[in-house]
Amino acid sequence: MTKRGRCLCGETRWEFDGAETWSCYCHCDDCRRNCAAPVVAWLGVPLRNFRWTAATPRSFASSKGVQRHFCATCGSPMGFEADHYEGGMHLYAASLEDPVDFAPTFHVNFQSKLPWLELHDDLPKYDGTLLHAPEDLADYTTG
Numbered sequence: 001m002t003k004r005g006r007c008l009c010g011e012t013r014w015e016f017d018g019a020e021t022w023s024c025y026c027h028c029d030d031c032r033r034n035c036a037a038p039v040v041a042w043l044g045v046p047l048r049n050f051r052w053t054a055a056t057p058r059s060f061a062s063s064k065g066v067q068r069h070f071c072a073t074c075g076s077p078m079g080f081e082a083d084h085y086e087g088g089m090h091l092y093a094a095s096l097e098d099p100v101d102f103a104p105t106f107h108v109n110f111q112s113k114l115p116w117l118e119l120h121d122d123l124p125k126y127d128g129t130l131l132h133a134p135e136d137l138a139d140y141t142t143g
Contacts (some may be wrong), residue, residue: 004053005095007076013054014078014091016045021088022130023102025123028064034068035077038117041093041104042080044130050089084131 001092004015031040057069057078065083070076080090093102107113110125 003101004093004097006054006097007057007074007078007095009071009074009076011055011073012057012071012078013052014050014077014095016050016089016091018049018102020045022106022107023093023104024105024130025107026109027107027111028129029112031109032060032114034062035092038114039111039119040076041102042090043093043096043102044088044090047081047087047089050091058116061063 001019002015002017003020004013006013023043024041026040026042031042032038033067034040055072058072059067059069062068067081068077069079069081071078077092078095079092081088082090093099093104096102097101104123106124107119108129110128111127113119
C-alpha cells in the first residue's frame with residue numbers, strides 16, 4: 001500500500017510503500033517549536049521505502065546530525081532525519097493526504113508535555129525519545 005502526503009501549497013509531496021515502522025506523539029521542545037504546536041504527531045518509515053515526488057524540500061540543520069525538511073514555498077514542516085535514527089524518515093502525520101488513517105500508538109518525551117495540554121488516552125508514555133523506549137522503535141533495518 002502506498003501512502004502519500006503534501007505540504008500546504010502542494011509543491012512538496014512525498015510517498016512511501018508498505019507500513020510505517022511506528023507512529024506516535026512527541027512532546028519535545030524542538031518539535032513543538034518547529035510546528036508551533038503543543039504536541040506533534042509523527043510516523044516513521046524506512047528511507048528505502050520513501051521518496052519525494054514533487055519539489056524537493058529545503059532542509060535546516062536544527063542540531064548536530066539532525067535535518068528538518070520543509071517546503072521551500074509555503075514553509076510547511078515535512079519531515080525529519082537524524083544520524084541517530086539511521087535509515088529512517090520521520091514524517092509529520094498531519095501532512096498525510098488522509099490523516100484520518102493515522103493511528104498513534106505511544107507518546108515520546110512525555111516529561112516535556114505542556115502542563116495546560118490535557119490528554120486522556122491510554123497509550124504508553126515514554127519520558128525519553130524513541131532511542132529510550134523499552135523496545136527498539138528506531139530500528140529501520142527490519143520489515
